[in-house]
Amino acid sequence: MTKKRLKLLIVDDHPMIIEGYKNALQDMSSDDYELIIESAQDCDEGMEKIQNSTTGTPYDIIFLDIQLPPSKDGRILSGEDLGLRANRLSPSSKLVFLTMFNDNYRIHSILKNVNPDGFLVKSDVNSSELVKAFDTINNDPPYYSKSVKQFIRNDMTNRNVIDELDRKILFHLSKGVQTKDLPEYVSLSINAIEKRKKSLRKLFDISTRNDVSLIQKAKEQGFL
Incomplete structure (x- = not known):
């Protein structure tokens, strides 16, 4: 069977977390996928890689942390800002947020403004959950982790009460x-x-x- 070749970008300012994601995803690459995984550790590096990919092979999936070192020009302050730019520059790329943040205001902002293909709170996710999320996002998005699903349920209940x-x-x-x-x-x-x-x-x-x-x-x- 021919393996599906996928190009991924992981943007996170913690090298150990990047390696953990890489290891979890590469464990499944031998079965159905051939994964090309690149990484960046701040908004400038992430933006540069996304821009460069648009003149060649765009990323299939971009994983973004929310809390990232801002760009030097001060125009990109977070992973949310970077996600908005990725949507414009590389609309075929699927966006996934992986973050420690679980406050409802931030979740609401990202779902409303970026509408990602996946949203996972890190405390909800282990390596097997990450692999499951990856497979769903690749084949039938979106995928939301437990905390995000709970927020969506609460938000639907309260949507007409608080604007x-x-x-x-x-x-x-x-x-x-x-x-x-x-x-x-x-x-x-x-x-x-x-x-x-x-x-x-x-x-x-x-x-x-x-x-x-x-x-x-x-x-x-x-x-x-």
Whole structure:
């Protein structure tokens, strides 16, 4: 039987993690696939390899960590930014996020903006799960790990309750941004932000005006 030849790129700033992915994937390459695996450790190197591949053989699958050293020009700040550029430069490439992040705001942002073919939280995944994910992504995407599936279920339930602006307010509050500074991060006036916070406190049945209580309840409900 003729093996299927696939070209892969793994972008992660931890060499040991890259080697772990390579070893897990190469173990299956002797059966059905011949894998050509390349790697990069930051946004600049990843971007360069993706750009170069567009003039030759594009990558079949690109694996991206979210937290990557940014590009030197400051235009690509994360794996999410790199994924958006990969979608434009190499639309035939399948994108897979493998990340330690499991906060719901970040998962929501990537699913909405990048719409990857795979999304795996590293704490959900062992070598056999990675191989299973690879096979699904290659043949019948998408593939989501347990934490991502749970988020999607919660998000479908809550989609009509909290919108994108509410999510941004909650997210930035959780990162320590004070309400008076929120207009720098969310395109709303202070009055509009206060009205939304009041609605959120009512939704979460919070009687105090304490942001800590609001953030805690948002986390419990799966919004952060």
